[in-house]
Amino acid sequence: xxxxxxxxxxxxxxxxxxxxxxxxxxxxxxxxxxxxxxxxxxxxxxxxxxxxxxxxxxxxxxxxxxxxxxxxxxxxxxxxxxxxxxxxxxxxxxxxxxxxxxxxxxxxxxxxxxxxxxxxxxxxxxxxxxxxxxxxxxxxxxxxxxxxxxxxxxxxxxxxxxxxxxxxxxxxxxxxxxxxxxxxxxxxxxxxxxxxxxxxxxxxxxxxxxxxxxxxxxxxxxxxxxxxxxxxxxxxxxxxxxxxxxxxxxxxxxxxxxxxxxxxxxxxxxxxxxxxxxxxxxxxxxxxxxxxxxxxxxxxxxxxxxxxxxxxxxxxxxxxxxxx
Numbered sequence: 001x002x003x004x005x006x007x008x009x010x011x012x013x014x015x016x017x018x019x020x021x022x023x024x025x026x027x028x029x030x031x032x033x034x035x036x037x038x039x040x041x042x043x044x045x046x047x048x049x050x051x052x053x054x055x056x057x058x059x060x061x062x063x064x065x066x067x068x069x070x071x072x073x074x075x076x077x078x079x080x081x082x083x084x085x086x087x088x089x090x091x092x093x094x095x096x097x098x099x100x101x102x103x104x105x106x107x108x109x110x111x112x113x114x115x116x117x118x119x120x121x122x123x124x125x126x127x128x129x130x131x132x133x134x135x136x137x138x139x140x141x142x143x144x145x146x147x148x149x150x151x152x153x154x155x156x157x158x159x160x161x162x163x164x165x166x167x168x169x170x171x172x173x174x175x176x177x178x179x180x181x182x183x184x185x186x187x188x189x190x191x192x193x194x195x196x197x198x199x200x201x202x203x204x205x206x207x208x209x210x211x212x213x214x215x216x217x218x219x220x221x222x223x224x225x226x227x228x229x230x231x232x233x234x235x236x237x238x239x240x241x242x243x244x245x246x247x248x249x250x251x252x253x254x255x256x257x258x259x260x261x262x263x264x265x266x267x268x269x270x271x272x273x274x275x276x277x278x279x280x281x282x283x284x285x286x287x288x289x290x291x292x293x294x295x296x297x298x299x300x301x302x303x304x305x306x307x308x309x310x311x312x313x314x315x316x317x318x319x320x321x322x323x324x
Contacts, residue, residue: 001032001033001034001035002033002034002035002072002073002316003034003035003037003069003070003071003072004029004034004035004036004037004071004072004073004074004075004316005037005039005060005071005073005074005075005097006022006025006026006036006037006038006039006074006075006077007022007039007041007074007075007076007077007078007083007088007099008021008022008023008038008039008040008041008049008077008078009022009039009040009041009042009078010041010042010078010079010080010081010082010083011041011042011043011080011081011082012079012080012081012160013080013160013164013185014079014080014164015042015080017079017290018077018078018079018080019040020292021077021078021079021290021291021292021295022038022077022078023038024077024291024292024293024298024308025075025077025291025312026038028307028308028309028312029075029309029312029313029316030309030313033313034313034316036075037050037062037069037071038050039055039074041078041082041083041088048062048064051064059095060074060091060092060095060097071097072097072098072320073097073098073099073100073316073319073320074092074097074098074099074100075099075100075312075315075316076099076100076101076267076288077288077291078288079288079290080160083101083107083288084101084107084111084287084288085107085108085111085159086102086103086104086105086106086107086108086109086111087104088104089101089102089103089104089107090104098319098320098322099267099319100266100267100268100315100316100318100319101266101267101287101288102263102264102265102266102267102269102287103264103266106263106264106265106266106287107287107288109263110263110265110269110284110285110286110287111159111287112158112159113156113158113159113190113284114132114134114158114188114190116263116284116285117129117132119263120259120262120282123262126258127255127258127259127282128276128279128280128281128282129281129282129283130154130192130193130194130195130274130281130283131148131149131192131193132149132190132191132192132193133145133146133149133190133191133192134158134188134189134190135179135188135189135190135191136187136188137183137187137188141176141179143172143175146172146175146191149191149192149193150193150194151169151170151171151172151194152168152169152170152194153168153169153175153178153191153192153193153194154166154167154168154169154190154191154192154193154194155167155169155175155178155179155181155182155189155190155191155192156182156189156190156192157182157183157185157186157188157189157190158186158188158189158190159186159188160185160186164185165181165182165184165185165186166182167181167182168194175191179191195274195276195281196276197274197275197276197277197281198218198220198274198275199218199219199220199221199272199273199274199275200216200217200218200219200242200252200272200273200274200275200280201216201217201219201270201271201272201273201296202214202215202216202217202252202253202255202256202270202271202273202300203256203268203269203270203271203289203296203297203300203301204256204257204259204260204265204268204269204271205267205268205269205314205315205318206260206265206266206267206318206322207314207318208318208321209321209322211257211260211261212304213253213256213257213260214297214300214301214303214304215240215241215242215249215300215303215304216240216241216242216244216249216252216253216300217238217239217240217241217242217296217299217300218238218239218240218242218243218244219236219237219238219296220236220237220238220239221236221237222236222237238296238299240296240299240300240303241303244275248275248278248280251278251279251280252273252275252280255271255273255280255282256271259271259282259285263285265285265287266319266322267287267288267315267318267319268289268297268315269285269286269287269289270285270286270289270296270297271284271285271286272284272285272286291312293308298311
């Protein structure tokens with residue numbers, strides 16, 4: 001039986017989501033194959049939520065009732081820092097512990113919306129994207145630099161998830177307050193042109209060495225875009241598989257496979273798109289997507305034919321085989 005450390009918690013506003021994701025993994029992994037421990041990572045305090053035992057960071061182990069527990073794999077259920085941004089992966093690699101997500105470089109890259117877009121810009125029209133401007137804290141803001149982007153605009157923290165600090169701006173008067181709000185969550189802010197279209201999302205993972213692209217989901221938010229409330233408080237409708245033509249489904253899945261390989265992803269990654277006309281425009285990559293039963297990737301996994309336990313087990317086994 002394998003010992004699995006389910007990494008959860010974290011230090012960002014996404015902590016509450018991570019704790020829920022970690023619990024879902026703990027509840028669904030097959031108990032006859034895996035012995036699971038919820039490891040809460042909170043700054044320098046790392047501990048098993050079940051017993052309150054602190055993790056020995058020298059070898060990432062637990063000692064419970066006199067038993068020394070070493071881990072065969074770390075399951076990534078921690079959204080935001082210090083895992084989704086790549087900080088922990090080097091530590092795990094030095095200890096020889098496989099993990100179920102992208103490596104440190106890819107995680108840090110994809111957490112940075114602007115740098116991901118710059119990386120994909122080399123492919124030109126192969127990866128259509130919205131135009132955007134990157135702002136740094138304390139930088140003087142000149143409204144003329146946004147003239148080419150038009151209105152409405154989206155203002156987003158550059159390295160933050162779960163739609164925290166994201167605002168749809170319809171007037172130039174509302175732009176500065178929106179930028180100030182985004183700077184509450186990050187030292188960099190992305191101002192992006194609005195793409196008029198429908199929102200879609202598509203997960204991909206590697207199984208037995210091959211990239212498997214999951215069914216496509218259409219996201220229909222109650223609000224004007226996919227806000228925090230839409231993601232986590234039921235204020236959206238998700239349709240999986242998306243009710244689009246086979247041609248559009250294939251286009252989206254081909255795009256996701258290309259992005260997964262181009263970014264050298266590992267584990268399950270969710271790619272978000274806006275469909276403008278008949279063309280999918282890439283928004284961002286989520287290397288540790290939400291994994292509650294109501295989240296998008298689990299919906300897609302179930303539509304593909306897996307139950308959640310089987311899906312999570314595949315991620316663990318793939319992490320172990322690719323590490324070897």
